Amino acid sequence: MQGPMAVFVALGAFLMTLFGGWTAQRVTDRRHLVLGLAGGLMLGVVGLDLLPEAMHAAGSEILGVPQALLLFVGGFLVAHLVERLLAVRRASHGGDPHGPGHPAGERVPQVGLTAAAAMVGHSLMDGIALGAAFQVGGGMGTAVALAVIAHDFADGFNTYTITSLYGNDRRRAVTMLVADAIAPVLGAASTLLFTLPAEALGSYLGFFGGVLLYLAAAEILPEAHHDHPARSTLLCTVLGVGFIWVVVGVAD
Template sequence: MLGVVGLDLLPEAVEAAGAEVFGVPQALLLFVGGFLLAHLVERLLAVRQAAHGADRDERVPQVGLTAAAAMVGHSLMDGIALGAAFQIGGGMGATVALAVITHDFADGFNTYTITSLYGNARHKAVVMLVADALAPIVGAASTLFFSLPEELLGSYLGFFGGALLYLAAAEILPEAHHDHPARSTLACTVAGVAFIWLVVGLSH
């Protein structure tokens, strides 16, 4: 997830929505906003759960479902980008298709993992996984009826990237390092980032 945010989502967001607001690119402001909102939502849900007598350290299922829904939204945007690329030309469409198909496998894994990690039932995780798999198809088909302004797409990617980075830094990475060998976990983390770098490089 760290690689997806830093090497894929954020560069695309800055390129598409790079207009500055008080000297800072709009996409980066939304990136910070997404990070802070994810933190705020998690805290509010945790407080609400604690008020109902739940364990303070227990995972909040709604956070997992919200994050998974955001992943589905991201996959939908991938499909829209794919459809737009094919409207420009077959060559560009094929390149974008390779990138979308490749990293949608990672998106699907992340969607299922996030949903399960926060204590949701397996059938809910499967439902979100299926939704994530269908989202790019729906997104690509939708471009037959409308087009999304580039700046709006970039703004969405920046905001979503901030929320995703919060989940990776505050939840996923600490969980991965908990009760696991440090070297193997670190190696897998670095390998994951390297894989995303390879996918991004091939797509360009």
């Protein structure tokens, strides 16, 4: 009975993800506030949710450094490398670093799609974690379900925002949003067939945390303050972090 319950709860995550993306779409006239909130949500997810879970699950050390932290740094560097390689590839098609006919400062759409695909992968792992928690027991399943459903709002919000930020049209942004919404349902359903080792899950969370931190710190937050360096934008960032703190605290 616990397996079907996990899938049922994942349907709630599906709806919450879509609601997060819908919210991001509706407030485009306050783009700087959207990006500020998205950056805060991503920072909160990394520092207060993903990294602690990764450290707990993948706690073995390599040359004196926890494996999860090594993968965290590796994820940050890989995200930076991917963005640079895609930018260079675009530059090779013309003299302008962003390609012919592209104004300076334009984002590379493939980076947005790659980042959104990583968000989809994370949501898939959310579903797997949800199913695994229900396999452990109802109490654990309920706690994880609360965390997954609540922070999937942030996932949907961030998936739509980051896809659009890099110049992808609304159709692509909505496509990635729907994929992100479906992913936890598929992940939860998959646990009816297998169980994911805790260390593998922890390693993944550490790596993805590094990717997410890069996107938040190097891309989304600077963009949020580029045209509107207002205190309201900073407040949205703080509120985003605070929201994830509350979610994690309630789940624990």
